[in-house]
Amino acid sequence: MALSMLKDPQEYVEGVLSQDRLLLARTITLIESTLPAHQELAKNIVNQLLPYTGKGVRLGITGVPGAGKSTYIESFGTMLTEMDHRIAVLAIDPSSTRSGGSILGDKTRMEKLAVNSRAFIRPSPSSGTLGGVGRKTRETMLVCEAAGYDVVMIETVGVGQSETTVASMVDFFLVLMIAGAGDELQGIKKGVLEVADAIVINKADGDNLIRAEMAQKEYQAALHMLMPASPNWNPPVLTCSSTEHKGIDKIWETILDHKNKLTEAGEMAEKRKGQALDWMSFLLDEGLRQWFYTNPHVVKILPQLQQDTADGLISPAAAADSLLAHLNNKK
Ligand SMILES: Nc1nc2c(ncn2[C@@H]2O[C@H](COP(=O)(O)OP(=O)(O)O)[C@@H](O)[C@H]2O)c(=O)[nH]1
Ligand SMILES: [Mg+2]
Structure with missing residues (x-):
């Protein structure tokens, strides 16, 4: 090969x-x-x-299927390339493998970007490698930055666990919503709103415009109740139409405003440092687990200890202790 x-x-x-x-x-x-x-x-x-990474804008975009993520990225991404940016789109789709159906659907919604020489689109399979979404996506993002893409967008479906992972690796986390559906209907968890740097109500066009503006007010009120995650930023609620390319430029201005404010306050550098340290401890945890579970002694005695624990012959704590103690004595 x-x-x-x-x-x-x-x-x-x-x-x-x-x-x-x-x-x-x-x-x-x-x-x-x-x-x-x-x-x-x-x-x-x-x-x-x-050494060639870190200069770009890292953007996470989430929203339930049908919220308009792909359409939004097509409109927003095309605008950025016209402003001379080079953009990378990494799409995490937990429901499909690389050859799966929804990527084909995305290709048709991002048909302009797909053939744009200033854009790089890469679907990311979310399973099958060590570290899942976090590891592959983080490293892929770095490699894209090194390749000169100065805006990297990570698209994720806001119904699983991947969105909090994505929020922990980007500078700005954007939650795309549609009007007329409650949080429950949209499957968006409260935790996602807590990590949002902006909420954008998409499809603010045609008959839907009024409803989108009502939803904007509702989300503004909801966000008001939450403690902002940053002392330097109050997450705004915006509206846009991805199909009519309205409000898209305002969102980019908001992202730049956020970047400037956090950079000036020193928060952006701290945020990235914290993300790197979190990532390191994640990898350490993962390495330790792997080292432990592939240890020949553990492999040999674990099934019996599990059985004995299940049968009530040994307490869970004693079973765990005996495995860990053995490894301790081994060194
Ligand atoms: N009216 C309107 N329809 C939109 C807009 N954005 C997306 N759509 C439609 O919503 C549907 C789902 O969009 P898609 O981008 O595939 O959503 P995704 O699943 O979040 O990626 C498609 O039929 C789009 O044409 C918008 O701004 N206005
Ligand atoms: Mg899509």
Whole structure:
């Protein structure tokens, strides 16, 4: 396979830095791969690219299926490319594999972006690799930044766990809503509103305009009750029409305003530092778990201890202690 023919990390690093789309795509494939050799190579490449990352705007976009995320990204992304930005869109879809149906649907809603040379669209399969959404998406985002994409958008469906993971890796988290559906109907959890940097009511057009403006007021009132996550930012509620390209520029202005305010207050640098440290402890936790559960002794005695615990022959705490104590004595 083509991938295994290229073994030298340097070729990937130089390819990404020279904005070679094919080598960028191949690097992401390595990041997504479960093969240990690919993972080693990917780690090496990402580490070398790290000094070239961090200058762009990292944006998370969530909303239930049908809220208009793909249509919004097509409109918003096209506007940004016309402003000379280069944009990357990483779409996390928990319901589909890479060849799955909804990506095809997205392709048709992002048909202008799909052929735009200043845009890079990459569906992200959400399962099958160590660390799930977090690991692949975070590293893919960094690699895209190194390839000169100065706005990276991570699209996620706001019904699972992936949106809080995404919120923890971006600068600005945008929640796309539609009018006429309560929170419950929209499947949006309160926790998602708490991490929102802006709520945008989409489809504010035609017959729906009045309802969108009413929803805007309702969400403004709801947000008023929540404690803002940042001392330097009160999340606004905006409206837009992705199909009629209305209100889209205002959203970009809001994102830049947020960036300026947090940067001036020193909060943006702190936020990114905190995200890097959180990510490191996540990887440590994950590494420890893996190390533990693949330990030959654990593999050997765990099933029996589980059975004994289930049968009430040993307490859960004693069972856990005996496994951990054994590893302690082993070193
Ligand atoms: N009227 C109107 N329809 C929209 C707007 N944005 C999206 N839609 C429609 O809503 C449907 C779902 O949009 P899509 O972008 O696929 O939503 P996603 O599932 O969140 O990615 C499609 O039929 C879109 O044409 C909008 O601003 N106004
Ligand atoms: Mg979509």
